[in-house]
Amino acid sequence: MASSSFNQIQELRSIFAPSQLEVLDTPNKNYKLLKELLDRKLKPSDKGLEVGSSNYISKSSHFFIRAKALQNYSFLPFWNKETKIPISPTSYTEHSLKKGDLIISKDSNIGEIIILDKDYPNHMISGAMYKLPITKLKYYILSFIKHESFRKQLDLLVPKGSTIRHAKTLFLDCRIPFPTQKNKNEIINYVEILTKSLINKEIEIRKKSNEIFSIIKNELLNNGKKKTFQFSNPKLTDFSSLKRINAGIFSEYFKQEEFLIKNYIYGFNSIKELGFLASRGQNLQVSCIGKSIYSSEKKNNFYTVIKPKHLSVYGFAMSEEYLGNKNNLKTLKKGDIIFGAEGFEKGRSIVIFKDRDKTITNIHGITLNHKKENIKLSVFVKCFLDYLRRKNLIDLYAVGGNGGSLAMKYWDIIPIPKFPKAIKDKIIKLYTNNSNISNSNLSNFEKNDFNFNKSAGIFELDKSIKKTKLKLNYVLSDIVSNKKINIDFTFLFD
DNA sequence: AGTTATTCAGTTGGGGCCAA
């Protein structure tokens, strides 16, 4: 049974909350507090500032970064219109955000951390974040702050009970353990190398995703039939033929973007014409399939569920869950596209690459199944759907409030351009391209990894990230519990 | 009657803001 002394309680300003008296103890006593690892003491100026919502504007040269840009699944900031807000330049304060800076969150998603992938001039961070002054062992420390042992400690230090938790600077009192075995410096190096590898791969995924986007954009821009676009307001017949009167698809922006695709020199096809059959995913409600058992862990005979919320914007599943049900549910097949069709973040999609055992999605994921299982075509269509999402066209094609939905009946009006094979292959190769890495050691891994990243597609990069993350996690856990670690890179092979 | 599409509403986590 755990106990607390009177002194302990007094130290805590007489707080009796059990969570505050709990301390996380680990076998490894060789640790430093985060504050001991900083280059210098944390200053108030390291904290961001609030500009107030009155300074939010729709377009600007200056931006305000919210804590939501820091996400558990990524080492890099995640950008969307929620996380990066244009603000009036007069309210801006310079934070000189540079490539490699570490940013930690102290409010709401407490302890979440990212590293900046490049310089961000004209960007400031909100009052919920600190910029950490760390140069020595930066990647080692970064990987530990992302690890659950750090979060557990912080969780116990920060009072619960309020809607938004405030960590103040309590993260500075969390422990970062160090290895104790003979070749401890090599182990530290190993952790740093793996962490850097993860960051590089994330950067590479974004780079390739951007490349796909610009290939599509340029191909459409440079190969139009007619030269100019002319906007005209909708006619009554447009309403009746499309059976829609909502403004989105009649706006000038939409018309112009749609013109770009429909005016493409080689023409376009609908999803159906390409041979896809669209249908909704399995309806999981009790009245439809009876009671199910939900689990976050893999279990024998359970279905794997990939829901739209699990998909990243770059086109892979970040996580999955499992469901036990006695019925024969509608499973996904090789070559299928899952497309998240509902809500504010709709439009994310993935392609199923391998024949998977008992994998399903839910009713919010529309599946596009090709009659003849054509992976290459599926990948191309998926990439083009990404283009539409990034151009905000998915939202405009969709109907309804609360984020809306791109119901199946609207899929027929979505044009997919008939790109020449060479262009298509270029796009497909960026998304998936087999790449091999030879077995490595500490001294040559970074070079081998660099070469792997260069040729690998987004899909392969993600696969490699998942393996590396798993390994890194084991290594960090072993450091926490003071177990001996062997340096190896065989985990990268299947 | 069974299947599919649409709408509704609950849940959860997180952001804004104010006052102490």
Place this chain on the structure above:
DNA sequence: TTGGCCCCAACTGAATAACT
């Protein structure tokens, strides 16, 4: 600076409407 209230975004399961 911090605690806490208010409110909203995002997502989900389920009910209901609309089609075969």
